[in-house]
Amino acid sequence: MLERRELFPNVIELNFQARRRLGCCVYLIFSGSDWMLLDIGYADTVDEIIDLIRQMDFPLANCKYLVATHADADHVQGFQRAKELLPGSQLVAHPDAKIILESNDRIASFAEIPAQGISIDMPNFVIDKEVDEGTTLELGKLKIQVWHTPGHAVGQLAFRLGNLLFSGDNIFRDGCVGSIDAHHGSDLPAFIDSLKRIQKSSVEWLLPSHGPAFRNEAKLLQSAIDRLDRYQHMADFGTCAVDWPLLDEWEAELAKGQNPAAS
Numbered sequence: 214m215l216e217r218r219e220l221f222p223n224v225i226e227l228n229f230q231a232r233r234r235l236g237c238c239v240y241l242i243f244s245g246s247d248w249m250l251l252d253i254g255y256a257d258t259v260d261e262i263i264d265l266i267r268q269m270d271f272p273l274a275n276c277k278y279l280v281a282t283h284a285d286a287d288h289v290q291g292f293q294r295a296k297e298l299l300p301g302s303q304l305v306a307h308p309d310a311k312i313i314l315e316s317n318d319r320i321a322s323f324a325e326i327p328a329q330g331i332s333i334d335m336p337n338f339v340i341d342k343e344v345d346e347g348t349t350l351e352l353g354k355l356k357i358q359v360w361h362t363p364g365h366a367v368g369q370l371a372f373r374l375g376n377l378l379f380s381g382d383n384i385f386r387d388g389c390v391g392s393i394d395a396h397h398g399s400d401l402p403a404f405i406d407s408l409k410r411i412q413k414s415s416v417e418w419l420l421p422s423h424g425p426a427f428r429n430e431a432k433l434l435q436s437a438i439d440r441l442d443r444y445q446h447m448a449d450f451g452t453c454a455v456d457w458p459l460l461d462e463w464e465a466e467l468a469k470g471q472n473p474a475a476s
């Protein structure tokens with residue numbers, strides 16, 4: 214049997230377990246012999262991940278849930294292969310992520326970025342169980358609260374387990390946030406609300422979907438909130454902005470006939 218490297222009680226992260234970077238974070242949460250996975254990553258790492266899980270002595274028949282934190286290809290592509298290996302599990306997602314995955318919306322899932330030549334194969338998904346704000350996922354003795362935290366993506370979920378929050382692509386240890394992209398359904402005001410909610414919560418640790426876990430520090434969250442607040446009034450993220458004050462200033466200058474070259 215492979216030694217279980219628990220990141221926190223009842224929580225294993227597969228990159229940490231493997232001591233190398235496999236892809237996005239893949240969290241295995243367990244209680245007794247029941248277990249579940251949050252995200253899986255790309256299909257080409259699934260067999261290795263399931264093999265590690267088998268070697269840690271988790272019965273494959275006892276995987277209850279395979280949960281998509283959101284619909285992005287780099288988080289979910291491998292779920293089809295995982296379900297073949299874990300036929301007793303249910304594929305779980307937010308209703309908005311279910312729509313993207315079941316309709317194979319390749320733009321919203323970042324499977325297709327034509328301008329960059331990115332084109333990723335996506336399987337045909339069937340979501341078995343929808344979860345949303347307020348849902349509790351029960352796993353053995355554990356109760357995992359589902360938070361809907363849109364902003365990066367419409368169906369972005371976070372999951373609270375005691376003082377831990379599996380925080381998805383909301384924020385990372387360096388203060389970066391999940392990418393802001395109109396085609397992806399990003400929403401700056403919603404993103405700010407999600408970050409404020411995390412900041413104000415009593416959660417002590419954030420377990421993100423990329424990179425290492427880190428403490429829920431108000432200062433780090435505030436720097437991201439302030440940055441996104443500025444983006445709301447800048448052209449940097451195009452139609453994700455709520456306004457662009459420069460155009461109002463220009464309008465006033467045009468009306469006055471103000472010549473910028475003369476000032």
Ligand SMILES: [Zn+2]
Nearest residue numbers: 285288382422
């Ligand atoms: Zn991501």
